[in-house]
Amino acid sequence: MTTYIKKCPECGSINLILHKDRGEVVCKDCGLVIEEKIIDFGQEWREFEDDKDNKKRRTGAPMTYTKFDRGLGTDVGKKGDVYQLRSKERNKYFRLRKWQHRVSTAIERNLKLALAELKRVTSYLKLPNSVEEEAARIYTMAVQRGLVRGRSMESVVAGALYAACRRYEIPRTLDELSEASGIDKKEIGRTYRFITRELGIRILPSNPVDFIPRFASALKLSAETQSKAVEILEKAQKAELTSGRGPSGIASASLYVAALINNEKRTQREVADIAGVTEVTIRNRYKELLKELDLDKEIKKKLLEAS
């Protein structure tokens, strides 16, 4: 997994900008280029060109500042030391002015509220601190880009958290986020898509395997069943049964089959409820699994042993 920098090592600002065109992360406050090659246009990333996007992405104030700083910083030879000093002073001026502006503005208060809400939801879902931090970072970026406007603060928090979970490969379902935050599932999905798009955050399609341990323990299934489910899942991925399908559906179907094989049968409804899908989806995936991988044999064998 890519590592993500949270603070500028130069000035300590968390005001970092992902510069998509060049694949750099740039500190908005001091212009330091922190990471090159951070960009990897993952599968879910798409460029949707409408006016709003263009405005924010290309010509917003933050970007201009960044470019300005960078331009001066690299322009040493031409203008000499005097100019460089002046540029530093201007930098400082900008920083101060922005800071001042920021405390006087609603952003700071908004952040406080949002981070409190975030804390509440993460602890409800028992998510690790690293995820909370990541979500906070995403949220902060979203606020600074004015992405919260027109959306409820809570829904953006939920969206940021969902993104953070996916990034840390400990995905929660939208239903769980919805339950914890009290925001409509669709709304979370929408804001999630919106902010990841706007911020250019790369999210891998979540891997069904990541769901297995949690579902399995919620269903009180044995470790053997769990690893059996993972095994089935891997076969399914090889057979290309997984692409385009909802990951939680596939995960739950594998678990269901694994439980059958290991004589730990759970009803489709039980599995479905835990996984946040319907029985029908489990059945469909289950059918595909049986057809593509010849699991019939194993199941029959078990049935014989039982009789």
Next chain:
DNA sequence: AAGACGAAAGTGGTTGA
């Protein structure tokens, strides 16, 4: 009576003209 199964109709999101 409960669970499994499948058909049919509906929903929300993606895609390509």
Next chain:
DNA sequence: TCAACAACTTTCGTCTT
């Protein structure tokens, strides 16, 4: 921008255990 489309859900009737 809109229609076709795939995945998934909801609902419901039927079969099996």
